[in-house]
Amino acid sequence: MVAPSRVPARSAAEARVVTSLLSRHGVLGGLDAVHSWLADAARGRWMETTRIPLDELAGWHRDEDTGYLWHETGRFFSVESVNVELGGGAVSRWCQPIINQPEIGILGILVREFDGVLHFLMQAKQEPGNPGGAVQLSPTVQATRSNYTGVHRGRPIPYLEHFRDPVSRAIVDIRQSEQGAWFYRKRNRNMVVEAGAEVEAAEGFCWLTLGQIAAVLEIPDLVNMDTRTVLACLPGGGAAFARAVPQHPVDGFAGALARSGDPTSPAVHTTDEVLSWITAARTRTELRVASRPLRQLPGWREADGAISHHSGRFFSVVGVQVRAEGREVGDWSQPMIEPAGPGIIAFVLKRIRGVLHVLVHARSEPGYADVVELAPTVQCAPGNYEVLPEEARPRYLDTVLSPAARVRFDTVLSEEGGRFLEARNRYLxxxxxxxxxxxxxxxRWLTLAQFDDLLRHSFYVNIQARTLVLCLRGLAARQ
Amino acid sequence: MVAPSRVPARSAAEARVVTSLLSRHGVLGGLDAVHSWLADAARGRWMETTRIPLDELAGWHRDEDTGYLWHETGRFFSVESVNVELGGGAVSRWCQPIINQPEIGILGILVREFDGVLHFLMQAKQEPGNPGGAVQLSPTVQATRSNYTGVHRGRPIPYLEHFRDPVSRAIVDIRQSEQGAWFYRKRNRNMVVEAGAEVEAAEGFCWLTLGQIAAVLEIPDLVNMDTRTVLACLPGGGAAFARAVPQHPVDGFAGALARSGDPTSPAVHTTDEVLSWITAARTRTELRVASRPLRQLPGWREADGAISHHSGRFFSVVGVQVRAEGREVGDWSQPMIEPAGPGIIAFVLKRIRGVLHVLVHARSEPGYADVVELAPTVQCAPGNYEVLPEEARPRYLDTVLSPAARVRFDTVLSEEGGRFLEARNRYLxxxxxxxxxxxxxxxRWLTLAQFDDLLRHSFYVNIQARTLVLCLRGLAARQ
Known part of the structure; x- marks a missing residue:
């Protein structure tokens, strides 16, 4: 079989994604119908997360030598700890606990056309760490390898077969990193795969357009992190995006956004220059991460069944007992990471020659697979800076909080509720x-088209920036 | 400053690279002048490499616990050993010594235009492991961080300042892996940087066109590995390549080659499909590499001052004493890897709908930074298979050695002479x-244009395949 050449194939996918992004009405109905479906899905669900001491977690044990927390099966994940040395940072050496989850999981969304418009099969799902234990809009499938090889002895995972190799008709299929501050080299396979017309939405699932998802992305804590990362990896739209988004008035925000998605628009830096800058940062940055025991970890203390930083900042490792109905296993306990306070994650934008540019930061985190990834302009938990040197304060934090900043998106969203307890960030x-x-x-200043190029590959754009790319593209659908 | 958009900028670089590729006459003269310059450069040089026992290496010591070989400065590189588990391989578990060189070195070539044609500043350089201690055509700069931070207390490195950050006017700037069978996660920064008209060739250096380098690539052991990897990362040519290479007769090899470089030609798989296949291979392959002591390493023995495999196959770790004139340091000793026999490294090509396609192999090696890279159709040392199970024999080895195969390139080239002793491969x-x-x-079948896309990023195309991509592009310049 000879495929059409790659350029037209990519263009076709881009056009279909843009059409879906600009559709606020789908097979389910309008936005009202989306809200009703979410309310219905939440009803009758039940999940209770209770704090318990780490040493009372059923099925988990602490290694005698290292103090690491392991599941008795040896699968899922473990809580370990590392010594980090980061040359050139304001804080150049520290110790911290970190989650080690070496298995590559699947985050997969099925798509299907209804009336010529791509719809995404979303799941209403609870996770123990979701704020208020709430239902969030989640991918069709979220599965660790332990999940799908049956280690947890739970119910079979619906739709999983569409994401098993050999995969055909993938629109997205790329491994991406997750929080490098809390995960050691965690990578998940982000997938969007086309389903045939025979695939129906089971109970708890629903077909939504990208425009509908973009609309509810502005509701606090509703669209989960896994959905955000997968959708950010979609083709951004390219020329189709630029054509479809209204460019009038020429000096308006929407026009500048539209032109930012067009690869032929003038950019401050060429993509080759951006890649060279990333190469320089990855070459220059000396990041050394070495295991060290979790018992008596310098700077950390164990008390009340949890492991916390002496300062009370950053995060704690805590234990939870979970009781649930409506998911694979009804009752379990596990360790989680609980951040000390909410974060601020922001893109600073600027129109340069009429093209919207995003200011990105070359950031290093201990868990990154390749030293440096592109992060938002600002990514921090402001409370932490009370115990850090003045020069550690993020360069543009004051800019994004200033009354002079013109706010285009401002919503609190929460992070992976399977590992993090009520981890919330204000996305700006x-x-x-x-x-x-x-x-x-x-x-560096990047256009949306340049993000599009980078998101086809692993480990260039970090998970916080991926959420913001999705928010930014979603602004094109705002009415 | 606003740069032209990335697409035209890349096209301009492609056109300049193609013009240089098709130029066999440069500022030095024709090919005769190149040969004369190489002969002159070799004269008066002198390098003697003598085998000595590992425990007599001056400046190196063996760690008492691990048996690892370290330089007394803690820099340069060390010889360590690992236990490898590779799920799904014909051999699923083994131990081996491996070189650990965590520093990211620079492999840099300066370019300058003469009469509108790009010329590359090449160096005539000897390395202790080069077959016969011969001079090879080498990049402008080959420097480890230890080199350029002065740890070795040698002479300053000419032209190094052009490759230090911040780099501007880079045509190539990307980290790439090296032999994952012998190096643990070694990465070098491959760079091609434009110099101003004030930069002259010093003694031992010479400005050559890409066409001249492609011509001498067919001479055994002349173009060194570092030159090959850097030049393979150049923009391949795209539409400019397709236009410049004669496409008549339509059914001829040159035409199929030209169309292979054109991103609008039909390809068997789209680039997104190729990336999805790589994602699947990197997700599926379970590669575990863990340190273990070099003393009493299972399967290996120490005798006569060297460390060798019991079978006599694969490779040995040996010590050498080097005496040289005409390089940074005149006299030193070091460990090296000496392969048991020469290898065969081959691309199988096929014209599919008139477009030349290359058959690539998703290969895993213990030292790869990201589990799997794209390797040649065949990459092996045939002698090793005498001691391995029958199913380990490479799938297309018989194909490339068959009299029915139409040979387009066939030259023995040698690998990095700074770490490997007389490591030679037949490139086919x-x-x-x-x-x-x-x-x-x-x-998978890939076009040259698809290689071009992948080579802009790190760790997709392995070092052996990079040499063959360069050979293949060079065929367009054959007259």
Missing amino acids: VVEADVEVADDDPEY | VVEADVEVADDDPEY
């Missing part, structure tokens, strides 16, 4: 007049 | 009528 997209030197070692 | 490019299923998990 603002326009601001900041000046950055062309050869600044840490920051 | 053949056309053959092989059939491969579209969903074969291990093999």
Whole structure:
């Protein structure tokens, strides 16, 4: 079989994604119907998460030598700890607990056309760490290898067969990293796969357009992290995006956004220059991460059945007991990471020659597979800086919180509820007049089209920036 | 400053690379002048490499516990050993010594235009492991971080300043892996950087066109490995390549080669399908590499001052004493890897709908940073298979050695002479009528344009395949 050449194939996918992004009405109905379906799905679900001491977690034990927390099967994940040395950072050496989950899981969304418009099969799903134990809009499938090889002896996972190899008709199929501050080299396989017309939505599932998902992305804590990362990896739209989004008035925000998605628009830096800058950062940054015992970890203390930082900042490792109905296993306990406070994650935007550019930061985190990834302009938990040196304060934090910033997106979203307990971040997209030197070692201006290029590959764009890319594209659908 | 959009910028670089590829006459003269310059450069150079026992290496010591070989400075590299578990392989578990060189070195070539044609500043350089201690055509700069931070207390490295950050005017700037069978996660920064007209060739250096380098690539052991990997990362040519290479007769090899470089030509698989296949291979392959002591390493023995496999196959770790004139340090000793025999590294080509396709193999090696890279159709040392199970024999080895194969390139080239002692491989490019299923998990047909896309990023195309990509592009310049 000879496929059409790659350029037209990609263009076709882009056009279909853009059509779905601009559709607020789908097979289910309008946005009202989406809200009704979510309310219905939440009804009758039940999940209770109770804090318990780490040493009372059923099925988990602590290694005598290292103090690491393991599941008795040896699968799922473990809580370990590392010594981190980061050359050039404001804090150049520290110790911390970290989650080790070496298995590559699947985050998969099925798509199907209804009336010529792509619809995404979303699941209403609870996770123990979701704020309020609430139902969130989740991918069709979220499965660790332990899940799908049956280690947990639970119910079979619906739709999993569409994401097993050999995969055909994938629109997205790429491994991406997750939080490098809390996970050691965790990678998940982000997938969007086309289903045939015979595939129906089971109970708890629903076909939504991308525009409908973009609309509910503005509701706090509703669209889960796994959905956000998978959808951010979709083809961004390219020329189709630029054509479909209204460019009038020429000096308006929507026009600048549309042109940002067009690969032929002028960019401050060529993509080759951006890649060279990433190469330089990955070469220059000396990151050393070495295991060290979790017992008596410098800077951390164990008390009340949890492991916390002496300062009370950053995060704690806590134990929870979970009781649930409506998911694979009804009752279990597990360790989780509980952040000390909410974070701020922001893109600073600027129109340069009429094209919207995003200011990205070359950031290093201990769990990254390849030293440095592109992060939002600001990504921090402001409370932490009370115990850190002044020079550690993020460069553009004041900019994004300033009244002078023109706010384009501002919603609190929560992170992976399977591993993190009530981890919430305020996601902000603002326009601001900041000046950055062309050869600044840490920051660069990128267009949306350049994000699109980078998101076809692993480990360039970090998980927080992926959420913001999705929010930014979603602004094109705002009415 | 606003750059032209990335697409035209890349096209301009492609056109300049193609013009240089098709130029066999440069500022030095024709090919005769190149040969004379190489002969002159070799004269008066002198390098003597003598085998000595590992425990007599000056400046190196063996760790008492692990048996690892370290340089007394803690820099350069160390010889360590690992236990490898590779799920799904014909051999699923083994131990081996491996070189650990965590520093990211620079492999850099300066370019400058003469009469509108790009010329590459090449160096005539000896390395202790080069066959016969011969001079090879080497990059402008080959420097480990230990080199350029002065740990070895040698002479300053000419032209190094052009490759230090911040780099501007880079045509290539990407980290790539090296031999994953012998190096643990070694990565070098491959760079091609434009120099101004004020930069002259010092003694031992020479400005050559890409066409001249392609011509001498057919001479055994002359173009060194570092030159090959850097030049393979150049923009392949795209539409400019397709336009410049004669496409008549339409059914001829040159025409099929030209169309292979054109991203609008029909390909068996779209690039997104190729990326999905790589994702699947990297997700499926379970590779576990763990340190273990080099003393009493299972399967290996220490005798006569060297460490060798019991079978006498694979490779040995040996010590050498080097005396040299004309390089940074005149006299040193070091450990090296000496392969048991020469290898065969081959691309199988096929014209599919008039477009030349290359059959690539998804290969895992213990030292790869990301589990799997794309390797040549065949990459092996045939002698090793005498001691391995029958199913380990490479699938297309018989194809490439068959008299029915139409040979397009066939030259013995040697590998990194700074770490490997007389490591030589027969590089073959053949056309053959092989059939491969579209969903074969291990093999895919790629066009040259698709290689071009992948080579902009790290760790997709392995070092052996990079040499063959360069050979294949060079065939377009053959007259």
